[in-house]
Amino acid sequence: MAGTDSSKILELSPAPVVVLCEPQLGENIGTAARAMANFGLWDLRLVNPRDGWPNERAKAAAAKADHVICRVKVFERLEDAIADLSLVLATTARKRDMFKPVMGPDEAAERMFSQIGAGEKAGLLFGRERWGLNNEEITLADAIVTLPVEPAFASLNIAQAVLLLAYEWRRAARKGEALPFDTESGAPASKQEITGMFAHLEDALDAAGFFTVAEKRPSMVNNIRTMLGRAEFNAQEVRTFRGIISSLERRHERQKPEGNKSSGGSEGNGGK
Amino acid sequence: MAGTDSSKILELSPAPVVVLCEPQLGENIGTAARAMANFGLWDLRLVNPRDGWPNERAKAAAAKADHVICRVKVFERLEDAIADLSLVLATTARKRDMFKPVMGPDEAAERMFSQIGAGEKAGLLFGRERWGLNNEEITLADAIVTLPVEPAFASLNIAQAVLLLAYEWRRAARKGEALPFDTESGAPASKQEITGMFAHLEDALDAAGFFTVAEKRPSMVNNIRTMLGRAEFNAQEVRTFRGIISSLERRHERQKPEGNKSSGGSEGNGGK
Numbered sequence: 001m002a003g004t005d006s007s008k009i010l011e012l013s014p015a016p017v018v019v020l021c022e023p024q025l026g027e028n029i030g031t032a033a034r035a036m037a038n039f040g041l042w043d044l045r046l047v048n049p050r051d052g053w054p055n056e057r058a059k060a061a062a063a064k065a066d067h068v069i070c071r072v073k074v075f076e077r078l079e080d081a082i083a084d085l086s087l088v089l090a091t092t093a094r095k096r097d098m099f100k101p102v103m104g105p106d107e108a109a110e111r112m113f114s115q116i117g118a119g120e121k122a123g124l125l126f127g128r129e130r131w132g133l134n135n136e137e138i139t140l141a142d143a144i145v146t147l148p149v150e151p152a153f154a155s156l157n158i159a160q161a162v163l164l165l166a167y168e169w170r171r172a173a174r175k176g177e178a179l180p181f182d183t184e185s186g187a188p189a190s191k192q193e194i195t196g197m198f199a200h201l202e203d204a205l206d207a208a209g210f211f212t213v214a215e216k217r218p219s220m221v222n223n224i225r226t227m228l229g230r231a232e233f234n235a236q237e238v239r240t241f242r243g244i245i246s247s248l249e250r251r252h253e254r255q256k257p258e259g260n261k262s263s264g265g266s267e268g269n270g271g272k
Numbered sequence: 273m274a275g276t277d278s279s280k281i282l283e284l285s286p287a288p289v290v291v292l293c294e295p296q297l298g299e300n301i302g303t304a305a306r307a308m309a310n311f312g313l314w315d316l317r318l319v320n321p322r323d324g325w326p327n328e329r330a331k332a333a334a335a336k337a338d339h340v341i342c343r344v345k346v347f348e349r350l351e352d353a354i355a356d357l358s359l360v361l362a363t364t365a366r367k368r369d370m371f372k373p374v375m376g377p378d379e380a381a382e383r384m385f386s387q388i389g390a391g392e393k394a395g396l397l398f399g400r401e402r403w404g405l406n407n408e409e410i411t412l413a414d415a416i417v418t419l420p421v422e423p424a425f426a427s428l429n430i431a432q433a434v435l436l437l438a439y440e441w442r443r444a445a446r447k448g449e450a451l452p453f454d455t456e457s458g459a460p461a462s463k464q465e466i467t468g469m470f471a472h473l474e475d476a477l478d479a480a481g482f483f484t485v486a487e488k489r490p491s492m493v494n495n496i497r498t499m500l501g502r503a504e505f506n507a508q509e510v511r512t513f514r515g516i517i518s519s520l521e522r523r524h525e526r527q528k529p530e531g532n533k534s535s536g537g538s539e540g541n542g543g544k
Contacts, residue, residue, distance in 0.1 A: 008423040008424035037422065037425040038421050038422060038427075038428055038432075039420075039421060039422060063427065093452070102453065106443075146452055146453065147439075147452075148439075148442055148449075149310050150309065150310060150311060150312045151280040152281060152282040152283075153282065153309040153310055154452070155310075160310070160435050163432055163435060164435070167436055167439075170421075170422075171378075174420060177420075180365070180367075180418055180421065180423055180426070181418065234371065
């Protein structure tokens with residue numbers, strides 16, 4: 001989904017830190033950086049990246065998330081990478097024999113949001129491509145985050161795990177805020193315009209012989225009004241719809257000499 | 273996050289259809305299939321894939337999501353790909369000049385969940401790598417779904433967009449269900465065990481001369497109980513903690529001849 005608005009200035013607001021423990025492939029560091037950037041995260045820390053740092057493959061895979069890549073910090077020990085954080089959550093797909101609280105990504109995001117809102121720093125740990133975090137690393141975390149994946153197909157790559165947690169962070173942080181864009185719904189139609197439109201349609205249908213059974217007319221009119229009412233036409237759309245009716249009416253009038261079998265009329269025979 | 277449990281049998285429950293319009297790269301088809309599999313989606317349809325079908329690169333990128341890849345259906349026209357669906361949502365990151373409802377992924381998932389729960393079929397449209405869906409394609413949808421990305425860095429690849437919507441689907445479909453695993457918290461400690469542990473600790477601290485100011489003892493005891501209480505020890509952990517106290521007590525006793533300067537005692541001098 002292409003859609004970056006380059007007129008928007010990137011703001012680095014307080015957000016969770018992402019710590020990758022011993023990442024092996026530069027590509028994964030890059031795609032994780034990109035996933036962070038998608039949802040406003042920017043502080044990426046690496047513990048012992050296998051291929052060192054800087055890493056050209058990471059840069060290439062980051063797809064212009066330069067503001068994340070250029071801020072990457074590298075550490076030898078996880079303890080140092082998380083030293084300034086006061087809340088650390090470890091992501092893992094496997095159950096651990098540890099008495100640590102386990103939470104879903106939504107609860108994790110809420111926890112980080114309260115912590116960060118209070119001026120503290122919070123971070124997420126992600127493990128190696130092959131086998132995730134080891135138990136010593138998880139022991140350093142306050143809680144475990146796990147994703148509600150299909151148990152028979154649970155393997156998520158690092159960038160995808162980062163993406164889901166970054167997405168939940170943004171949801172928690174922007175609760176109640178509007179979507180990036182919304183429907184331009186136009187000036188709403190007044191009730192007068194709506195009832196005028198219904199009257200126009202019903203007159204046209206009367207003229208076309210749509211209501212073949214007189215006693216069914218009221219309920220059919222109600223159904224039509226309900227059905228069209230759900231579309232919530234705006235003023236312009238009411239005009240468009242009246243144009244459609246007028247146009248069909250004239251077609252009908254043109255066909256009148258040939259009988260009453262226009263399509264508009266025949267649909268009425270169902271008496272629904 | 274490695275963690276697929278191969279003892280679990282994959283069940284194909286009713287779930288949203290994913291339609292990719294004119295995908296260009298086989299890799300993206302494969303990674304989209306994998307993202308679907310992570311959250312229980314399995315019906316993937318392609319409209320005019322640039323490199324035809326089957327596609328070896330797609331298969332390789334799908335990382336064993338064979339149950340998705342082997343079910344892929346290919347169509348020439350989007351109209352045919354969605355013919356059996358009764359709810360179609362178009363994903364897009366760009367604002368369109370169209371009077372279509374716009375919703376976030378959570379609302380989209382709820383809508384699809386009610387539709388599918390009622391025995392209907394629902395689907396999600398994803399556009400081309402370069403420029404997404406065109407307006408004619410969006411016109412065929414009931415509503416637009418957009419993701420709450422950072423506007424200054426909004427570019428998501430197809431697999432990531434599929435992943436987020438599949439994740440929200442699973443959240444909506446499994447609302448209230450447990451996480452894939454939870455803390456094994458062990459047999460909870462009884463209050464008798466807890467108060468026994470506190471008594472043991474406080475006796476040990478008395479013996480060690482921890483409470484240097486007698487009138488501060490009650491509030492210090494309260495603070496210690498509160499502090500340790502938050503850890504919610506289980507029965508085994510109470511035993512472990514009492515073992516720690518006993519062990520330190522003995523150390524203290526051994527050191528007694530040399531004076532009262534053990535570390536346990538000196539920490540008490542803060543009188544907090």
